[in-house]
Structure formats: C-alpha cells, structure tokens
Amino acid sequence: MTDASLYTVRTDDPELKDYFNLLKPRVMSLVVFTALIGLLVAPVGVHPMVGFTAILFIAIGAGASGALNMWWDADIDAVMRRTAKRPIPAGKVTPGEALGFGLALSGLAVIMVALASNLLAAGLLAFTIFFYVVIYTMGLKRWTPQNIVIGGAAGAFPPMIGWVVATGSVSVEAICMFMLIFLWTPPHFWALALFMKDDFSNAGVPMLTVTHGHPSTRRHIFAYSVVLAIFAVGMAFTSIGGPIYLLTALVLNGLFLQGAWRIMARDTEMALADDYAIEKKVFKLSLIYLFLHFGALFTDTLLKSLGLWGGWI
Amino acid sequence: MIQVEHEMHQRRRGRNLGVGLLLVGLIGIVFGLSVVKVTLGHNVEKFDHVRRPMLEQTE
Known part of the structure; x- marks a missing residue:
C-alpha cells in the first residue's frame, strides 16, 4: 500500500443502511414471522x-447468509435488473466487507441462539446458513435448474428452528411447517421466473424457464401446487392445525390451484397478450399465501390457549 | 481556509454512533438474557474438576 492510497477518501x-441492505431485510421479515410462529405454536412455553433473543438472532443468522450470498453472487447481481442496486454491485460495499460482515454475524447469531436456547436450535441455524451459502449459492444455483427446489430448504428451516428453541427437539409438526415452505418455494419462484426470464438468462442462472422452456415450467408449477395443496390441507389435522387453519388452507389452496391450472393451460403467446397477468397474480397470491397459513396456525393456537374455538383437541 | 472537519467525518460519525448503539443493544441483550437464565432457576453449577455435592444425585 502506498502512502497516497492511505489518504484516499472514498466519497461513497x-x-x-448499506450494511442493513446486505441482510436482505424483506427475506428477514419472513424469517422473523415464520420462526416466531414456529416458537409460539410449540406446546412448551x-x-x-x-x-426475543432467539428470534432476533435467527433473523440475524438468516441476514448473514444473505450477505454471504450477495458476496458470492455480486457478479450476477450486477447483470440482473432486480438485483443491480444491491450494495455490492452498486459500489457501496466491497465484496470483502460483505464477506467479513456475513461471517462475523453468522458466528455471533449461532453462538447467541445456543446461549439463549439450546445446541440443537443453534446447530440447525448453522446448518441453514451453510446450506444457503454453500449448497445453494455456491453449488446448485448456477449448476442445475432444480436449484430453487433444493435451495428452498434453506428458507424452510426458520419455523423448525423456532419450534426447537421452545421444545428442544424436532417433531412431526416442525417437519410439517418445514415442508409447507419447502413445497411453496418452487411454484412461487417459477411464477416470478416466467415474467422475469430475460434477467435470469442474462445472468446465466439455469432457471427452469431458461433450460426447459415455459411450457415445462408451467407444468412444473401446477404439479408442485397440487403436492403443496395436499400437504397444506393435510397439515390442518396435526396437533398445530385447527378449524381456522383448515378454512384458510382450503380457500388459499383452492385459489392457488386455480391460478396454477390457468398458468398451465396457456402459452407464452397468451401470456404476452395480457403482460403475464395470471402469472403476476399467482406470484402476488404466493406472497400472502405463507403469511396467511402461518397466521392461521397462530390463530388456532391462540384460540386454543384461551379456551375458545380453535384446534381439534 | 483549512477545513477542520471533512464532510466524510460527519457521515462517519453517524455510522459510528449507529454501531455504538447496536453494541450497547447487544450488551443489553446479553445482560438481560443472563438475568433471565439465572432467575429461571436452572442449575448453573457445572463440573469443575472437584467434587460438587450439588451435582451429585441424591439416593
């Protein structure tokens, strides 16, 4: 390093807020919400x-994995319109800073979850960060069109971790909540990919729309939606389900299946004619889908704890 | 005229203040958690290379 570089002033x-944006705040809000519900619906107080500490650091751990994802993906983020304004491609934060920030926060988050609750919850958080950064970001994302199917698991862990914070063990209910997010992820992202195709292909990410084309992606969306619907409705009959959840799941999955069917029934020409109106509608529905399902789980638990109508037992 | 305080220092002051507040928050959380853990009544005594009557099961 020369003397001159020591005194160079970075105007930017x-x-x-740039560091905060590295944590993917919108993803963190979903993590906070699902982890909190996982914790609240658990039978142990x-x-x-x-x-509070556990949820905060689960969210920080998720955010840290987001920072590490941005560090690794800075090259493709710069190419895609949706991600070009992220802190690294925008030149606000250097890749090295993002790497250090992500690693430090990952370590802090895992240690704090271990201190606040138990080693299993901390281990699951560590595995989630590892899975998202190493398995998904560094491995699957640029390698296989099934990237988001397997990578979706990373986003599905938070409610399971919340449950483990309370109970200290993984049970059927925790696996159910995991599966709900795991099965929801592919149709959610593929609906987005249908009307964002150019971005992914420019970045060289083998999204299903790029490798197998739109007709195949449309069939995949419907197939996953069927499995998701069966699972989501079936979850109503577990110990964390109840009448409110059943009603919510029936309505939402009915709408989701209808949308997925309409997506499958049309081709790119029809979609272009109305600027992907159905695909955009299903994507928007998928955004509230999870919030309402987890909200209904909490409502049933709340009603049950108040001795009111809610839950089956 | 020599400007004593560069605009950069003003921006960095805001950032440093933010980091400071976050660190104070972290200390508060660790302290609060410690208080809760101790008052919850869990056994905080662990093996320490000497005989600990408190840790031995009563028959």
Missing part, C-alpha cells in the same frame, strides 16, 4: 426474553 463511504 458505506452507510449503516418460552420466557419472552429467551424467545
């Missing part, structure tokens, strides 16, 4: 301070 010094 990163601000706190948790001290509010323990619960």
